[in-house]
Amino acid sequence: MYKSKITGVGHYVPENVVTNHDLSKLMDTNDAWIQERTGIKERRHIKKGDGNSTSVMGVKASKIALERANLTPNDIDMIVFATLSPDMYFPGGGVQVQEMLGMRTVPALDVRNQCSGFVYSISVADQFVKTGMYKNILVIGAENHSGGLDFTTRGRGVSVIFGDGAGAVVVSRSDDESGILSTHLHSEGKHKDELALDGPSTGYWVPEIIEDNPQENIPYYPYMNGQFVFKHAVVRFAEVINEGLEANNFTANDINMLIPHQANLRISQFIQKKMRLSDDQVFNNIQKYGNTTAASIPIALSEAWEAGKIKDGDLVVLAAFGSGFTWGSVIIKW
Known part of the structure; x- marks a missing residue:
């Protein structure tokens, strides 16, 4: 290997x-x-x-x-x-x-x-x-x-x-010796409707949307059950981060930089407090860019690296949670 x-x-x-x-x-x-x-x-x-x-x-x-x-x-x-x-x-x-x-x-x-x-x-x-x-x-x-x-x-x-x-x-x-140590992926499809976009899709083509739905109920805009998503996110974030750390014999104290998916600053702050991480151990830029979904972690990773917040030998953890529900983590020795 x-x-x-x-x-x-x-x-x-x-x-x-x-x-x-x-x-x-x-x-x-x-x-x-x-x-x-x-x-x-x-x-x-x-x-x-x-x-x-x-x-x-x-x-x-x-x-x-x-x-x-x-x-x-x-x-x-x-x-x-x-x-x-x-x-x-x-x-x-x-x-x-x-x-x-x-x-x-x-x-x-x-x-x-x-x-x-x-x-x-x-x-x-x-x-x-x-x-x-x-x-x-x-x-x-x-x-x-x-x-x-x-x-x-x-x-x-x-x-x-x-x-x-x-x-x-x-x-x-x-x-x-450095590099990607492990990745950890999960999904829970029973919650797929809590954060979703129904169409256009093969189940909701454009003509059906126009004919069957009044203007105030257009299903090609995203739907999110915000409180439900928040409650699940804070649990799954912590679980999958700890799963990755334990798989590599690390603890939260060993983390040099945690880069969570930038979904909501309140979620990141909740996880930081729960894992007892300092401000120097977590990178957030959602204040400037909002939630950029699949782009949020690589944008944050790039910015953190440019700012000198990630150095050779650092333990870097990436973690995400989102629609599906799907979630995962990546453990890296930089």
Whole structure:
């Protein structure tokens, strides 16, 4: 068995900043209400004409990650692309990235695990590298939420939370002692309807939506049972983090940097307090970007690394929980 290691990180967010005050002009909300419930102050949204899309942002983040890994697109053996907001219903974003980067005919795999998508994707890349099948894998998490949100008072419970952006890492074969130590994945499908988007889909095509639903009940906007999701998230986050630590004979005290999925600052703060971690042991940037779903962990990982908060030899833990419900963790010796 080979070892796998993250050798390059990168991220990209649109230049267009949307503050809570900006949203208050579109719906019945305000800065205090949003910050109290989510911790979010602003987020980035794609702006019409800026040339961005889910795949384009993924490419921009990937170029930075490749440069930092001292690799070119032709060095990549596989793409794993995580998103819930692809440019097209099909094909997925992976092949678009492959084309835009001018890569050879490598496999491209799309992962649809929403907020847990990046953790699942890292696990996939880790296994392909460790078994010796591939040497360098490009893993991307990218989202364009702003194009599919309800920016009226009806949709404020969801729409104030989400933002656009992308993050990417290169997972490479390594002979070092450092690297990805283990990954841990779970799901609980009985709660699939508590955080979901019904259509458009094969069960809810556009003509059916228009014909069968009044305008005030459009099922192609996301639905979230916020309190229910929160209660489950804080339990599963702690469980899967501890599962990873125990599998590698570590405790919470050994964590140098925990990067949780940026779902809600209150969730991160709850987990930090529950695990008795200091502010220096947890990285949050949801205040600036909102919840970018599959992109949130790689964006945060890239920012933390750029800020010097992750150093060689550090124990880094990634953890996510989201729609499905799905959740997971990654334990890394950086």
